[in-house]
Amino acid sequence: MKIARTIEEVRAAVANARAHGAVIGFVPTMGFLHEGHLSLVRNVATAALSGRGAAEGSGTHMFIIVSIFVNPTQFGPTEDFSRYPRDEERDRALLESENVDLLFLPEVDVMYPPGATTRIDAGAVARPLEGARRPGHFEGVATVVAKLFNIVQPDVAVFGRKDAQQCAVIERMTRDLDIPLRLVFGETMREHDGLAMSSRNSYLSADERAKAPVLHRALRAGEEAITHGIREVAGIEKLMHRVVAEEGGVEVDYLAVVDPLTFEAPRDFDREVLVAGAVKIGRTRLIDNIRIPR
Ligand code: PAF
Numbered sequence: 001m002k003i004a005r006t007i008e009e010v011r012a013a014v015a016n017a018r019a020h021g022a023v024i025g026f027v028p029t030m031g032f033l034h035e036g037h038l039s040l041v042r043n044v045a046t047a048a049l050s051g052r053g054a055a056e057g058s059g060t061h062m063f064i065i066v067s068i069f070v071n072p073t074q075f076g077p078t079e080d081f082s083r084y085p086r087d088e089e090r091d092r093a094l095l096e097s098e099n100v101d102l103l104f105l106p107e108v109d110v111m112y113p114p115g116a117t118t119r120i121d122a123g124a125v126a127r128p129l130e131g132a133r134r135p136g137h138f139e140g141v142a143t144v145v146a147k148l149f150n151i152v153q154p155d156v157a158v159f160g161r162k163d164a165q166q167c168a169v170i171e172r173m174t175r176d177l178d179i180p181l182r183l184v185f186g187e188t189m190r191e192h193d194g195l196a197m198s199s200r201n202s203y204l205s206a207d208e209r210a211k212a213p214v215l216h217r218a219l220r221a222g223e224e225a226i227t228h229g230i231r232e233v234a235g236i237e238k239l240m241h242r243v244v245a246e247e248g249g250v251e252v253d254y255l256a257v258v259d260p261l262t263f264e265a266p267r268d269f270d271r272e273v274l275v276a277g278a279v280k281i282g283r284t285r286l287i288d289n290i291r292i293p294r
Pocket of ligand 1: 028029030031069071074141144145163166
């Protein structure tokens with residue numbers, strides 16, 4: 001696995017891979033990798049080839065790029081940018097074992113040289129839920145992802161569905177800005193007790209970790225109500241709140257039933273809906289969601 005720390009190094013590696021007929025697959029991350037990230041790497045490998053309709057043995061091969069960049073512009077002033085977990089050595093070893101071809105590890109001034117002020121606003125989909133609680137967050141995400149897409153110019157990029165609204169923001173931006181690539185969204189990987197895998201789980205003390213699966217349990221309760229035909233959004237949200245309250249010591253940021261395209265309350269239940277939530281346990285904020293097909 002090669003390491004690139006500059007944009008020029010990435011561009012040279014991609015040009016070389018393309019010259020040899022490779023399909024470029026890309027997984028942007030903020031590092032401190034876990035099984036969820038590794039499943040995205042495996043996803044991009046499959047997606048990159050299937051997108052070309054390449055039969056096995058056809059000679060088409062992929063070139064997989066992972067970036068690790070803790071993006072300061074997507075953190076609010078009181079958020080966890082400086083304490084966000086980092087472990088470059090361990091991440092490198094994990095990616096080596098997944099046969100990643102190139103790891104892009106830019107410093108902040110590579111991504112944001114002095115004077116860089118342009119930001120991308122993805123519009124309405126970036127406003128509710130996470131957007132309302134974390135002002136500027138999705139501008140930071142959309143901006144860094146657009147920059148990474150311009151640097152890497154991948155054929156396929158993969159993002160995890162745990163960040164459902166982020167997926168919607170990136171899909172909107174990619175379409176609106178005519179960025180020529182295919183997006184793939186990987187399923188959320190979970191611990192044995194349902195907790196969604198996240199780098200932020202490492203902040204949890206043993207007591208907090210024991211409480212954390214309540215978010216998934218609450219969302220499951222919402223899912224169950226919907227699959228049993230309950231259609232009253234306020235009632236479903238109340239039910240999810242009750243599950244969290246019963247656990248105790250967990251603060252709800254939001255627990256909502258939304259349309260997965262707009263992230264507003266669904267107009268009806270004739271299409272897929274999403275139950276999404278964010279809770280705080282001690283100083284740690286966790287998010288999760290479940291998609292519920294029609
Ligand atoms: O999901 C993440 O890890 C980040 O938001 C991303 C997409 C890498 C942008 O910084």
